Amino acid sequence: MLCRLAWGNVRRAGRDYLVYLLTLAFGVTVFYAFNTISIQIDYAGLGDDSISTSLGGMIFGLTIFLAFVLGFLMVYANNFIMKRRKKQFGLYQILGMRRTQVARIMTMETLFVSIAALVLGVAMGVGLSQLMVFFTASLFKAQISSFHFFFSMEALLITVECLAAIFLVTLVFNLRVVARAKVIDLISAGRHSETVRTRSPRISAVIFLIGAVLIGVAYARLIHDGMPLDGYPESLMKFLITTIMVILGTILLFFGLSGFLIEVLQRARVIYWRGLNMFTLRQLAAKVNTVSFSMAVISMILFLAITSVSCGMSIASAMTSMLEESTPADFTIGLMYTYPMRLSAQLNPRDGQAAQDTDEVAAALRREPIDMLDQAHKQAGSNWRAGRGSSSAAARELDSILGRHVQVNLYSPKPVGSDKSVLSLGTIVRSLGENMPAGMKGSDADLVGLTMVSASDWNRYREFRGMEPVDLGDDGYTLLAIAGDTVTGVYNRALGSGMEIDIAGHSLHPRQKQLERTASSFGNGETGGGGGTVVVPDAVIRDADLPLATSYLLLDYKSGVSVEQGDRIAGKVMPNGPIENSDDINIAQWFGADSRTDVNLTANSTRGIISYLSIYIGFVLVVACASILTIQQLSSVADSSRSVRILSELGTARREIMHSVLGQQIVYFAFPLIVAGAHSLVALSVVIQLVKLLGGLTIADTVGVVVAIFVLAYGGYFLVTYAMSKSIVRDAIRVRHTE
Known part of the structure; x- marks a missing residue:
């Protein structure tokens, strides 16, 4: 019977559970889709298990962290549901149900919704993962040789484990509310709105202006000082002060936002007295104390989401473009000559800080380059032979692939x-x-x-x-x-x-x-x-x-030698380790044996990994922010239902009431995004100048991804919020005023 009752409650209260279900389903979707990365990489034909393993491990760790974030978000979402359902749970206890029975009903309701979210989320995740195979291939610049439908049991298990953890956290919160609340409080919960306080519009306007000034000064400081790359305490302190100013300014900006709007629009009487504008602004002002801090936090999180996607993908693209440019030969290897201080330490082992300009050091310094190809023949196979075979056999293998080659010597x-x-x-x-x-x-x-x-x-x-x-x-x-x-x-x-x-x-x-x-x-x-x-x-x-600093040996493979064969042999026979002179002094060290294939693979994998993590983090953060705003707005609409009912009884058209609700929600959704966008533009302008030290950076290529994320997540939640608000307003207008 309790099970049937719980199922009926879920069906009847489906609208209340919609935000909870939607957010949880989104979480399940991205958890499953992104944890199929190893399969996607296999389909992309990269053939490198290290990329799949490293990226899979990072995605798994990030999934665990984001599951905690989503768990706390679900608790926040449940606050709205419980507020709407407290009266019902109180009636159950008046009718003779024990609290344990009410708890069992809540457990089953939460379980039903979680199962529905799992089914819906996995279905969407399976579909998304099929599409992401092509996205993965484009990120890693690979070709899909063969593709067929796939399902990952491993990704499903990870998703179920995360969902189970979220379910337990939510359940504990629900049971705690029912266990601690008195029946009278549950019954009268619907009559109590959230306590709000209003402040003088002029004081709020001043606070808003102070916040705007702090943000403007912080912008100027950041543009002037840049990022503290040098690591000096003075630079770090300046950056810390700038960061504090931005955070404090953002909080003050939202704290005084409503009062500022009222103060400005009151002076524009034509606008202020038109329709329900006065009611709309007063409703905003009534909530300023309870949501100003959370809106500031949301704005900062949105800033993090925008910059993580835009900046992360753009930097990865710039770095990989430079790597792709820096492949002058099929295979290169470097030789680093021992610098004076190191020679001094070898020649004077009892005094590692001995003078660097002694005759011994000067004599040991290399002024004539080592013939790298000749030395490679002598040491061929030293990095793999390990006592087996002979260097002459390895040298012959080297000759079998050796085509055009050149040595370049760089001096200190x-x-x-x-x-x-x-x-x-x-x-x-x-x-x-x-x-x-x-x-x-x-x-x-x-x-x-x-x-x-x-x-x-x-x-x-x-x-x-x-x-x-x-x-x-x-x-x-x-x-x-x-x-x-x-x-x-x-x-x-x-x-x-x-x-x-x-x-x-x-x-x-x-x-x-x-x-x-x-x-x-x-x-x-x-x-x-x-x-x-x-x-x-x-x-x-x-x-x-x-003195010599480094030498490079660049070689192209002999005609008729495939890239795969050349890479395999070169990587096997090229030497490593130190080179010593006749006095057993370390005069040089092999380094940087890289094929063009390896460099391009590294470039593509770096870009893919950073892009994946950026999109994953950005999407989840946007969903978290949008769902919090949705819950806040639905709570606000529910709290103001009696005011809406009075407006309707006074003859106000439903369309005007909904325009008022829409106006409030536009402010709540748009202003955090506008402030986050302003923060992002300034931060990205500094980052762009910084990355220009390493390579060109443009965010043009990532604009489409950022817009898609915000249209899908942020815009979707806004539409859901407005649709649910319309339903709440319609219910409030239908109920006759009996209080």
Whole structure:
């Protein structure tokens, strides 16, 4: 009997459960769809278990966290349902039911709704997961070889576990309400509206203006100071103050919003006295104390959702675009020469801080590059042989794939015995009469400096890439950089202005008007690792007494060798570990053995992972915010039902009443979104300038995703809120005033 009663209650109170059901079904949908990522990656044909495992693990962990968020959200949603159902539960107890029986009814009702949400959510999740296979393939830039309908039992189990946890949290809350409430309180619950307080419109308007000023000052500080990349306590403190100002300003802005509107519109009497505008504004003002803080929090969460989607996907796209540009050969490997301090520690083991300019250190520093191909033949297979086979066999395998190849040698910008770079980004910026780019103030750009490469090496590299050589003569130079628009812009202005530089007594002039990005990368996947490189005549390298910093060996596979075969053999036989001289001094270290295939796979997987997480977080946060606003508005409409009934009895048309309700809901839904949008525009403008240090960033590609999320989630909840509000208003008007 109790089961039949619970089922009948759910059917009759379906409208009250709609928000709860909708939010829970949305949660189940995204939980299931996103946890099928491993199957989607398989269909996308990436063939890399590491991507599936890492992304699946991150999605699972994020699902657990978002399940907690959704659980607390369901408790909040239940507050509205319980408020509407308290009188009914009180009547049950008056009619002789024990509290345990009422609790069982509530348990079954919650269970029925949860099962309905599970069925509906899984059905939508299954459909969404099929579509997401194509989205996954586009994110990872893969082709779908074969596709058929799939169902993931693992994703279903994860979803059911999360739903069970949410069900238990909701049930505990419901039982606690019934156990603690007195029967008289349950019966009279419908007569009590939420206690509200109103403040002077003028005081509220002043508070609103103070909040707006705080936000404006915070915007100006953020644009001026940028992000605290240098990590200095002073910069971090400035950023913390800016953040506090934004948060406090947002709270004050919403706290004074209604009063500000009243104060402004009261002066526009034509608008204020038209229709039910006065009633609408007073209704807004009556709720300001109870919802101002939550609206401010919602606005900040929406800001986080907008920036997580827009910024996350855009940064991933910028990073992967640079990685894709930085693949000059089928396979590259690097050799890093031991720097002076490290040599000093080896030569003077009892005094690791010994002088870096001793004769021993100077003698051990490499000025002539190691022949990397010859050394690779000697050490071939050292990273896989592990005592089996022979290096000669591995060397023959290396020769079997070796096609065109070239070695490029980069020199340190610091002469032997000097701590000062002969050329750095800061030097160029100051020569141009400019300031360091935003985000690089306090950085080590001056300390690191620009590496040097000889004109002969660079032209051999250009020939390897199929480019025409550049004649620098005896007094020419050019600049190279794998960096973002900001840094490359500085170098282009230096080249375009004919800026003269002096290195080791050589006055050098630019031979190009702008740098060539395609001729700047010497290793696969090398992006923004330093301040850049300057190409100078060979004599300058010699006269400046510059030690070697790194060397790169670039090779293309022999004609007839497939990419798969070349990648497999190169990855197997290329050496790793240190290189020692005859005195057992570590003079160099192998690093960065990367194929073009691996770099592109890394680029695509990075973009896919960041994009997935951004969309997942953004969608759930938007759903959470929209559902909270919906519940607040439905509670507000329910509380004002008697006022609506009086307006109707006084002759007010239902259409005008609904226009008033619609106006209130537009304010409640639109203003948090407007403020969040303003915060996002300013934050993204700073982030865009920051990311330009690494690569170009545009949010144009993500606008469609952001709009789709907000139209589907935020807009959908707004329509549901208005439809349910219309139903509540119609019920209030039908009931004759008997109180």
